[in-house]
Amino acid sequence: MNIRLRLHHLAIAAGLVVSSTLLPAQAQTAPVKVGLVLSLTGPFASTGKQIESGARLYLAQHGDVAAGRKIEFVIKDDGGVPDQAKRMAQEMVVNDKVDVLGGFVLTPLALAVAPIATQGKTPAIVMSAGTSSVIDASPYFVRVSFTLPQNSVGVAEWAPKNGIKNVVTLVSDYGPGIDAEVSFKKRFEARGGVVKEAIRVPVRNPDFSPFLQKVRDEKPDAVFVFLPAGVGTQFMKQFAARGLDKAGIRLIGTGDVTEDDILNDMGDVAMGVVTSHHYSAAHPSPENQAFVEAFKKANGGKRPNYMAVAGYDGMRVLVHALKATQGKGGEALLNAMKGQSFDSPRGPVEIDAQTRDIVQNVYIRRVERKDGELYNVEFDVMKAVRDPGRGN
Ligand code: PHB
Numbered sequence: 016m017n018i019r020l021r022l023h024h025l026a027i028a029a030g031l032v033v034s035s036t037l038l039p040a041q042a043q044t045a046p047v048k049v050g051l052v053l054s055l056t057g058p059f060a061s062t063g064k065q066i067e068s069g070a071r072l073y074l075a076q077h078g079d080v081a082a083g084r085k086i087e088f089v090i091k092d093d094g095g096v097p098d099q100a101k102r103m104a105q106e107m108v109v110n111d112k113v114d115v116l117g118g119f120v121l122t123p124l125a126l127a128v129a130p131i132a133t134q135g136k137t138p139a140i141v142m143s144a145g146t147s148s149v150i151d152a153s154p155y156f157v158r159v160s161f162t163l164p165q166n167s168v169g170v171a172e173w174a175p176k177n178g179i180k181n182v183v184t185l186v187s188d189y190g191p192g193i194d195a196e197v198s199f200k201k202r203f204e205a206r207g208g209v210v211k212e213a214i215r216v217p218v219r220n221p222d223f224s225p226f227l228q229k230v231r232d233e234k235p236d237a238v239f240v241f242l243p244a245g246v247g248t249q250f251m252k253q254f255a256a257r258g259l260d261k262a263g264i265r266l267i268g269t270g271d272v273t274e275d276d277i278l279n280d281m282g283d284v285a286m287g288v289v290t291s292h293h294y295s296a297a298h299p300s301p302e303n304q305a306f307v308e309a310f311k312k313a314n315g316g317k318r319p320n321y322m323a324v325a326g327y328d329g330m331r332v333l334v335h336a337l338k339a340t341q342g343k344g345g346e347a348l349l350n351a352m353k354g355q356s357f358d359s360p361r362g363p364v365e366i367d368a369q370t371r372d373i374v375q376n377v378y379i380r381r382v383e384r385k386d387g388e389l390y391n392v393e394f395d396v397m398k399a400v401r402d403p404g405r406g407n
Pocket of ligand 1: 120121122123143144145146191242243244271
């Protein structure tokens with residue numbers, strides 16, 4: 016073989032060597048794309064923004080590279096409209112080729128996205144949508160948020176032990192509200208309470224006055240409330256304006272109604288309200304104190320609520336799953352998300368490997384003033400609660 020030919024062969028061999036080492040390396044170092052479908056405009060925009068800020072904070076604190084792959088967001092605003100959420104998720108899977116989906120502020124949005132996750136075999140991290148059945152809508156769903164039955168049973172147990180024997184329930188008329196109503200009633204009545212009346216109010220732009228008048232007429236010991244995050248301020252104003260607090264009707268509920276994003280603006284009417292929930296910005300753990308401080312610093316002093324925690328923990332679950340699969344996506348990534356347990360700012364949590372749903376503490380809290388600000392101060396806990404909605 017002449018020298019030129021030998022060089023040529025060598026070059027090809029070298030090229031082959033180079034490309035055969037480069038190819039897998041390239042595959043492993045391609046960015047991981049995370050498609051967040053969030054409501055960033057419309058009545059639920061505050062929730063979308065909290066989730067996004069929480070997700071960004073996790074990567075800012077822990078680095079945005081896992082198993083050699085950079086984590087990049089593709090974020091789209093669904094405006095709270097299910098058809099939009101579905102179209103956006105589809106674009107993300109087909110055009111952007113995202114490795115993971117996430118977000119879904121409202122139950123109907125998660126349900127709209129479910130078939131896209133299933134068809135695309137794309138793991139999807141549910142960061143809000145809290146209706147029990149959401150998790151069954153796709154085998155690719157993993158939930159890091161909460162379920163309404165989880166957050167309803169705590170106060171249903173607390174109330175009858177604390178002088179509340181009869182209650183009117185008032186919930187938003189859609190999946191999570193109905194889950195809250197049903198699971199509260201079941202547990203409260205099993206403990207000797209009576210639900211006198213169950214009121215359902217429209218999800219969008221509700222005028223609470225006629226419903227609150229009805230509650231007043233019933234004269235219950237308390238009204239149990241579920242309203243999605245961001246809506247509570249309006250309710251509280253009308254509760255006070257209708258004089259329900261003066262009439263001696265106590266307010267209890269899931270923690271959505273006194274959530275941290277809006278609580279401080281509610282004023283004295285919120286004082287003493289008892290709710291059960293999985294997260295309070297006042298949760299007294301070092302993890303949470305560091306989380307709240309870092310979140311405020313990164314977001315102009317804004318306080319994180321439970322949606323921010325879900326965005327944060329969602330990224331935690333993703334990063335640890337990527338490390339476990341050495342950067343592989345798809346089914347392997349989904350499997351590596353299942354069964355994770357860790358210390359969240361909310362306390363210890365686990366992603367149940369069978370149900371793909373979150374198992375977490377549910378705290379009983381009372382609104383109190385601390386250092387001049389209103390907080391949900393935890394005073395009791397039900398530990399490691401699995402979604403009680405599954406048994407309903
Ligand atoms: C829901 O639509 O599932 C949902 C949204 C906001 C909440 C709770 C549940 O605070």
